[in-house]
Amino acid sequence: MAIRKKLTILGSGSAGLTAAIYAARANLEPLVIQGLQAGGQLTITTDVENFPGFTDGIQGPQLMEQMQKQAERFGTQFIYDNADSVDLSKRPFIVRTSHEEIITDTLIVCTGASAKLLGIESETKLMGHGVSACATCDGFFFKDKEVFVVGGGDTALEEAVFLTRFAKQVTVVHRRDAFRASAIMVNRAKQNSKVKFILDSVIEEIEDISKGEVTGVKLRNIKTNQITQHKIDGIFIAIGHKPNTDLFQGQLELTETGYIVTQGVKTSVPGVFAAGDVQDELYRQAITAAGSGCAAALEAQWLLESEESHAPADKKKVEKQVVG
Ligand SMILES: Cc1cc2nc3c(=O)[nH]c(=O)nc-3n(C[C@H](O)[C@H](O)[C@H](O)COP(=O)(O)OP(=O)(O)OC[C@H]3O[C@@H](n4cnc5c(N)ncnc54)[C@H](O)[C@@H]3O)c2cc1C
Known part of the structure; x- marks a missing residue:
């Protein structure tokens, strides 16, 4: 009924x-x-x-x-x-x-x-423990830390610039070699000395599930398939x-x-x-x-x-x- x-x-x-x-x-x-x-x-x-x-x-x-x-x-x-x-x-x-x-x-x-999330296991397991989908919400927890931002649109670059208020280094990881973001946002991010870029790369794994916190990340270059390992304290997923x-x-x-x-x-x-x-x-x-x-x-x-x-x-x- x-x-x-x-x-x-x-x-x-x-x-x-x-x-x-x-x-x-x-x-x-x-x-x-x-x-x-x-x-x-x-x-x-x-x-x-x-x-x-x-x-x-x-x-x-x-x-x-x-x-x-x-x-x-x-x-x-x-x-x-x-x-x-x-x-x-x-x-x-x-x-x-x-x-x-x-x-x-x-x-x-x-x-x-x-x-939107990447859909990898380590991302879900470490969400709220160094993985975030909201820089406004969680940026404050990363004072003087090293963080990655994943994404290539306006939001990702805005979040990267915002995070430089707290973090000592912010690296934007993007799977292509060009950004979807507007030229003005790209310029603003490029002019910020705390922002670095790693292009043509995707996240393979966020470490370390066994420690229950983010300690690093493995990236794969999609052109060369080369895997690199980076020590970081946090990662912001900004893919929309x-x-x-x-x-x-x-x-x-x-x-x-x-x-x-x-x-x-x-x-x-x-x-x-x-x-x-x-x-x-x-x-x-x-x-x-x-x-x-x-x-x-x-x-x-x-x-x-x-x-x-x-x-x-x-x-x-x-x-x-x-x-x-
Ligand atoms: C990782 C993370 C950390 C965050 N941290 C903060 C923070 O510190 N401070 C802050 O202010 N904001 C934070 N936010 C943002 C905040 O969570 C959102 O702004 C807020 O939850 C929005 O509330 P909402 O009720 O609009 O939607 P949501 O919280 O997204 O809730 C949507 C609801 O709709 C339901 N739903 C979906 N489809 C259907 C359907 N077909 N039928 C019935 N129900 C449905 C879902 O089950 C859910 O209950 C964070 C967000 C994320 C992802």
């Missing part, structure tokens, strides 16, 4: 859980479809030192566990599954998971934008992000890069809101995601309230009887 909700939230990162806290406290009894990464991207990192309220920082998974408990405390329901399909062509909207069909008056999409929006192709307006187009937190479909990284190509931080999650919950609440107050008298009577 279908589940009937006033508000459904897709995603359980900082945007989704903040939306849930606000909506639950407004008595909307929200349902959160958590997705397969319950807690979102902060669950793959260790220290989070820039989320306000934690003087000594907090571990990413712990922060997300606390957010979930806070949302549960006010009556949020959770389903641990992905949304497989949505029908946003008319209200109420339909969301389908592998086991459930949810009929919902409003929807908040918080499915995030996943950092993929917004999780496949589900909404043809249903919501998306940017060229696949992010949801929003005005504030309103999408192209009235009643569907989007919050967090899925609609934010620029900031992509936990606190900005939380902020927009709050805004989306308030917008959904106001929409539902305005519709209830404009409902025909007969409908209100029927609803009252059903509730009573």
